[in-house]
Amino acid sequence: MTRASIPPIDCTSLQIQLAALPGLARLRELSPGFAEATDKTIAAILEQAAAFAADRLEALNAQSDSAAPRLTDGAVATSQLHREVWRDYAEGGWIALDLPEQLGGQGLPLVMAVAVQEVFDRHCAAFGMLPVPMRSAVRLIDAWTSDDSIRSEWLPKLVAGEWGATICISEVGAGSDASRIRTKAVARGDGCWSITGEKQWISFGGHDLTGRIVHCLLARTDGAKGLSLFLVPDRIDGAANGVVVRNIEHKLGLHLSPTCAMGFENATGYLLGEEGRGLSQMFVMITNMRMAVGAMGLGMASAAADTALSYARQRLQGGSGAQPLPITAHADVQRMLMSMQANVEAARALIYVAAVEADLARTETDAEARRDHSALAQWLLPIIKTLGGELAFTTADSAIQVLGGAGYTTDWPVEQLLRDSRVLPIFEGTTGMQGLDLLHRRLWKDGGEGLRVFLTRANADIAVFASRDTEAANAAGEIVELLETTAQQLARMTDRPRDGEAGATAFLHLAIDAALGWSAARLAAIDGAVPACVRLRTLGRFLIDDLLARARCHAAMATRGAASLDGFSTLI
Known part of the structure; x- marks a missing residue:
């Protein structure tokens, strides 16, 4: 049997919720690029995203387990389809939706990027593990360096999707406890640093989807008590830079995303911001990625909920008449389906609000209002990160229950959703x-x-x-x-x-x-x-x-x- 597909998303609910969002009118006033985006334009963006997801990402996701990236002779190779889909995604400008226009982005608000990410991650969450750190790295570099050589070299390529980025914090024995990080940075005297150490759990730490990869890395220096933040390219002037992929982790799910153990062997790095303040500076990136976990979980939860509903409409079982009834006629199935759909819609409403608050915290011109938006955005961040992550797994679990034995097989995508989603309550902070x-x-x-x-x-x-x-x-x-x-x-x-x-x-x-x-x-x-x-x-x-x-x-x-x-x- 050919594996069933995740149903294409109906964007109507997304459009209604976006139109009803509190704060959206104020965002239009503050964001010239968004002011020109009418409801019709927003609908067109969502429909284009839905078409790309149902066509290209669904096909890629179907081979997630059978054509996962492989490490050969120190290089990580992806499938031809993965490379083709990434090329089309990057050329479509999807990475740059919410990035500032002055950096080459489209200047749309974060909530639009969140809505589009939900649509994409619904069909292939592992694929979405690459663009999130790229967008986050753009904001990190923009926030913490005025060095024209770094900005001109990296920002245009990251925005265009031609070069990739990672976030390198975790090490063996130093996961959530960043104080135990041992990676060392030594100043060379020429403005560069030598980076030596081992990093773990690095998503897309190595791959062939982009020409280069920059690692946003925390390390210790002799001159400061705290950690410092560095940019470490995998290659400089075409030559290897002492960045080595040790291995790809063997995981429960998200197989299309290579999670790498990385070695840095006297690699050249560039200090971002102030020495000793790297962890606080890194929160620009961490905040974006926690928001993305909420959106990713929402996409996976909506996929599971809609797959279960589609199956239940067709599955005939029970009833007292000669003809069996669809299982949607049974109260317990109705309860599960309504609970899944209700939690998805309420989570969508909340995550959209959190994204708007994050945007207003950056753009609001009234100081008191900006403080309130910032405080609310920070309050909601751990809430939506946890909500999205847990909802994806519990909804996939309920979907398997609705499908029964069929849901436990690889003939249906809900078992993969269960596996893929289990890490969401773990990474980016348990x-x-x-x-x-x-x-x-x-x-x-x-x-x-x-x-x-x-x-x-x-x-x-x-x-x-x-x-x-x-x-x-x-x-x-x-x-x-x-x-x-x-x-x-x-x-x-x-x-x-x-x-x-x-x-x-x-x-x-x-x-x-x-x-x-x-x-x-x-x-x-x-x-x-x-x-x-x-x-x-x-x-x-x-x-x-x-x-x-x-x-x-x-x-x-x-x-x-x-x-x-x-x-x-x-x-x-």
């Missing part, structure tokens, strides 16, 4: 790390400023939504109130950090519940009689009750402290 970030940095260190902005915005919006759907708005308001009271309790635990940390992941999930409740209430209040609007309202109302039950559980878990962990020593 769920546990995101929870600790929300607790320590966003609540304790920042005094809950981002939470304050979120509560103000959510409560104001919910009050407006109540005129359209009082029941949904009231439930969303209760979830937001649970988040506020739980945060107040956790804020009093600064002198008992272990108690707070024991509930950090539950607190993160409560914050997700509240943010999704805010989004679901917005969906329930969408106006319009067309079927797509009716569908969104129905899904928003369906999700609210589930979220309220989840939130009550997460609130209780977040504040119960660490006493229940006192018996952990019995395990070791």
Whole structure:
């Protein structure tokens, strides 16, 4: 049997949600390039992306396991189809959607890049692992160097997709704990540095899709306590630069993306920004990549949800009559399908809002408003990273359940979605790390400023939504109130950090519940009689009750402290 394809995405929901986005009108005022992008233009971009994804990326994804990149004689080789699809993708200008026009980009807002990434990653998430660090590297170089030789050499090529980029942080024994990084940088005296060390888990660390690759790398220097940030090309003037691919990891999924162990053997590197401040500078790149994980997870979740719905409409089973019924007639299947679709739509609404807030944090001219947008964007970042990553896996799992035995076979794409998505709650900061970030940095260190902005915005919006759907708005308001009271309790635990940390992941999930409740209430209040609007309202109302039950559980878990962990020593 030929493997079933992921259904092409219906862009109607994306267009409705984009049109209804709060803050979009302000973005148009602030972004000349976007001001010229009418709703018709946005629809055309999404439809072109959907056509490319369903045609080129779907075919590439089908050979993900059988034609994965291979390491031969120190070089990573991809398939001919992979190279052809990348060429067409780059020539289509897809990398540059949200990059500034002065750098060769199209000047569209981040939310458009996020929406397009969802469409692409729906059909081949592994393919999307390459352009994200390239876009992020453009912003990194633009932010931290005024060196014309570096800017003129790398920025145009990265924007055009002719050269690639990676983010090189992790090492053996230094994953989330960057303080243990051992890679060393020694100044040469000519403005360059010699980089020596080993890096691990580097996506697309080596490949033949682009002419060159620049590694954005953290290393230690003798002159500073903190880490420093370097650009390390794989080749300089056509000659190898001491950058070696040691091996490609053998992974559960995302086989089309070569995850490499890298060696740097006295490689020439160029310092970006200030010596000793590399980790904080790298957050330009890390922030973009965490946002991208949310969009990637959303794309994979929508693929799984729509595949399950398509299958369920055709699968006949059960019923008392002579003819079996489609399984969509059974209540439990209906529950699973509605839950998948509702969570996808609410997540889409939230991730779009987060992208708009990130753009307004950069472009808003009013200082007070810009601070609020920045605080809200930072509050939402660990939420959408975790939400997208976990939703992809749980939706793929539910899709397999709907398909039954068929879903467990390679005849259907949902088993691959399950495998590919499992890493999303791990890379770019595990769920546990995101929870600790929300607790320590966003609540304790920042005094809950981002939470304050979120509560103000959510409560104001919910009050407006109540005129359209009082029941949904009231439930969303209760979830937001649970988040506020739980945060107040956790804020009093600064002198008992272990108690707070024991509930950090539950607190993160409560914050997700509240943010999704805010989004679901917005969906329930969408106006319009067309079927797509009716569908969104129905899904928003369906999700609210589930979220309220989840939130009550997460609130209780977040504040119960660490006493229940006192018996952990019995395990070791």
